[in-house]
Amino acid sequence: MSPSLSTMLWGTFALLGTFAIRAKAQLPEFIGELLLQPQINNQKCLTASSDADGAPIILSTCTGEANQKWTFTNSSGNVVVFGNKCLDVNAGVNADGTKLHLWTCTANNQNQNWYYSKWDNTLGWTGTGKCVDVEAGGQADGTLIQIWGCNAKNPNQVWSAGYQAVTGLPVKSQDGQYGTNSCGTTSDQSANCQTSWINSATDFCLWAPPYPGAIGDTERVAVAYCTRSGRGARTIPDGSLHGVHVVRTPEYIQITGVGDFTSMNIPRGDAGGELDNRGADGKGNPIGGLLYGNTFGTNLQYHEWTEFISDGEFCIRACIGSRSKELCNHIYDIMGCYWNIPANYNAGIFEECVGDAATPMGVYGTSTWSQGVSPTPPPHPAPASSSCVTMPTVGVTPLRRSLLSMMRDAGPPESLARRYPVTRFPAATPAPRA
Secondary structure (H helix, E strand, O other), rough: OOHHHHHHHHHHHHHHHHHHHHHOOOOOOOOOOEEEOOOOOOOOEEEEEOOOOOOOEEEEEOOOOOOEEEEEOOOOOOOEEEEEEEEEEHHHOOOOOOOOEEEEEEEEEEEHHHEOOOOOOOOEOOOOOOOEHHHHHOOOOOOOEEEEOOOOHHHHHHHEEEOOOOOOOOOOOOOOOOOOOOOOOOOOOOOOOOOEEEEEEEEEEEEOOOOOOOOOHHHHHHHHOEEEEEEOOOOOOOOOEEEEEEEEEEOOEEEEEEOHHHHHHHOOOOEEEEEOOOOOOOOOOOOOOEEEEEOOOOOEOOEEEEEEOOOOOEEEEEEOOOOOOHHHOOOOOOOOHHHHHHOOOOOOEEEEEEEOOOOOOOEEEEEOOOOOOOOOOOOOOOOOOOOOEEHHHHHEEEOOOOHHHHHHHHHOOOOOOOOOOOOOOOOOOOOOOO
């Protein structure tokens, strides 16, 4: 988003206050039958244990079956599964720890009246100050779901709406979406696929314009460009990537690098901008953009992610767990890659490493810096990484090929010493010296 628009909108939201925002955001932005996944473990889903009245609501490994597909209704506040069963507070008891169960939907039933805040991803029982909560933060299948006093900073109460990858993707996941999420298995440089992946140095996608235009002007309609063919998306043209650096930590996977991204419709000289899952209105940039990966579970949806890209550099991070919002924060949209995601950006190197998790961007001890406040603090040092594996280069490969087969076919690594100019983001700090 453009810096001026971002600053103006976020300031407006802060003045409105949490309750006012919730009043305007009763439903998730995502549409259709939704999986509801807790922040503490997004391999798990809100699940109806059966389709009978009184069936307990539990946490269970996501399968995408009918008992995990919830539909939100605007008129009644119902959260519906099996077509006519509702999420219901047992006996309507308004007390911390009251368990949730399933019950046939009935009109004007306060026990079945819910609201969803797209800003803090809580699912609240309307008018009570209580929210849907994972009992004791348990992550085992069968953990009971209850109500508890709402606290948006409690990860047991954060529920992200999404879809089962591959087989459960809709044609469009949001109203106003430019492209599609059901992308198929081909590759086409005119495709408008808005389902993206992040797995490794040889298997990742970047969001970029579908037609020539600056990132700030095309963020809402960006499409996926991938290093693997067969995802139904566009491919990153061979030779575009001049350096790729992957770091996996217990809480996120990130990829940073440099290249010539004028091949992906970014005008030369464009200082770039931020793509993320939230955007100024909660829809995300791009609208309807979905991101999946296999680092922390098979075909796992990342509900918190951030990407910066310009004509010459990129960084993308996808987060899981209780700190996912802090580690993939979206409020520093003019600060660029080096400040938000300090890491290796050297050209001529293609590598995969493991590392320590970073300090959340903008957090300095007990203080949190706000964008635009002077002076601007320095970026955090890049966290330690190790166990790096290098490869000669990264280009487009078929989806079915593995990293090992690609490296075997490519032969032994060779020295790539050439350096390429890097375009800085506005207000970004200089790149660390190699």
